Amino acid sequence: KAGVTQTPRYLIKTRGQQVTLSCSPISGHRSVSWYQQTPGQGLQFLFEYFSETQRNKGNFPGRFSGRQFSNSRSEMNVSTLELGDSALYLCASSLGQGKETQYFGPGTRLLVL
Amino acid sequence: GEDVEQSLFLSVREGDSSVINCTYTDSSSTYLYWYKQEPGAGLQLLTYIFSNMDMKQDQRLTVLLNKKDKHLSLRIADTQTGDSAIYFCAEIGKGGDMRFGAGTRLTVKP
Numbered sequence: 001k002a003g004v005t006q007t008p009r010y011l012i013k014t015r016g017q018q019v020t021l022s023c024s025p026i027s028g029h030r031s032v033s034w035y036q037q038t039p040g041q042g043l044q045f046l047f048e049y050f051s052e053t054q055r056n057k058g059n060f061p062g063r064f065s066g067r068q069f070s071n072s073r074s075e076m077n078v079s080t081l082e083l084g085d086s087a088l089y090l091c092a093s094s095l096g097q098g099k100e101t102q103y104f105g106p107g108t109r110l111l112v113l
Numbered sequence: 114g115e116d117v118e119q120s121l122f123l124s125v126r127e128g129d130s131s132v133i134n135c136t137y138t139d140s141s142s143t144y145l146y147w148y149k150q151e152p153g154a155g156l157q158l159l160t161y162i163f164s165n166m167d168m169k170q171d172q173r174l175t176v177l178l179n180k181k182d183k184h185l186s187l188r189i190a191d192t193q194t195g196d197s198a199i200y201f202c203a204e205i206g207k208g209g210d211m212r213f214g215a216g217t218r219l220t221v222k223p
Contacts (some may be wrong), residue, residue, distance in 0.1 A: 004155075033211065043201065043213040056210050090155055092211075101144065102211055104156040 002027065004093050004105035012111045018079040021108045025072050025093030031055070032074035033102060034066060037088040046089075049074050050096045078110075086112045119202055119214035126222050131189040133217045135202030138183065142204040145178065147187045150199045150216070159187070159200075189219075197221045 005024045013019050025032050033056075034046040045058040049068035068074045072093075078085055088109050092102035116138040125131045137145060143164050148156040162169045162176045162185070169176045175188040189196055199216040206212050 006155075035211075042215045045210040045212070048210065058210065092156075100205075101146070101158060101161060103158060104148070106155040109153075 004091060004103055006089075006091055006105040006108050008108060009106065010109050010111075012113065013081050014113050015081055015083060017081050018077065019081060019110060021076045021078075021089055021091075021110075023074045023076070023091035023093075023105060025074070025091075026103055029093035029095055029103075030072050031094045031096030032068060032072065033092045033094070034074070034076050035090045035092065036060075037090055037107070038086075043090070046076070081112045083112050086110060116206075117202055117204055117212050117214040119200075119217045121215060122218050122220070124220045124222065125192050127192060127194055129192055131187075131192045131196070131219055131221075133187045133189075133200050133202075133219065135185040135187075135214055136183055137185060137202065137204045137212075139204055139206050139212075140180075140183065141207060144205055145176075145185050146201075146203040146211075147174075147176065147185075148201040148203060148213075150201065152198075156201065192219075192221050194221045194223060 007022045031050045033048040037043045048056040052068045063079045066076045088107045090107045092104045094100050094102045118136045146161045147159045149159050150156050160171050173190045177186045199218050201216045202214040
């Protein structure tokens, strides 16, 4: 089975712009979670989508949003980028049946200038 | 910030055993995990343990769980230079979100 894939792998944006990141889960997995990883804050949970609905949400501002499509692929959007949004954004997929193992993609490294 | 705590650094010699420790917070956590992250890469699931187990062994990896003290450890036997990475301990919280420690940077010296 193919693993979790994320595109693009690297991205450079300027302050005020917006960005969309994409995640394709492992085939058969219906849950996609997003995390932000920075040196200062570590790994922080953004949100989780299951069956096209946001099921859980972390403590991030409304500039961070996401969606999930009927094929379970998910996108994450960050609007009005700030310098502090520079991070590795990781997506993880799981079957979606509850508290279960998550499998991570390679991440998208975003640099905001 | 993290509710799961780990020491930040560990340095060992090649061939020695490494022990990475973690304390977690949610006594209702069903699963506890160890992930490995190499430079520039995502998180690779190494192993996990059910909360009703005390120990799990998987080749060179041994996970010990002390549920009373909410303490989890990962022992890597015969540590190799390829084991150099950051190791994250994680629990799934009450809300279903996964919470990670800050990560332990393991350096293996030849």
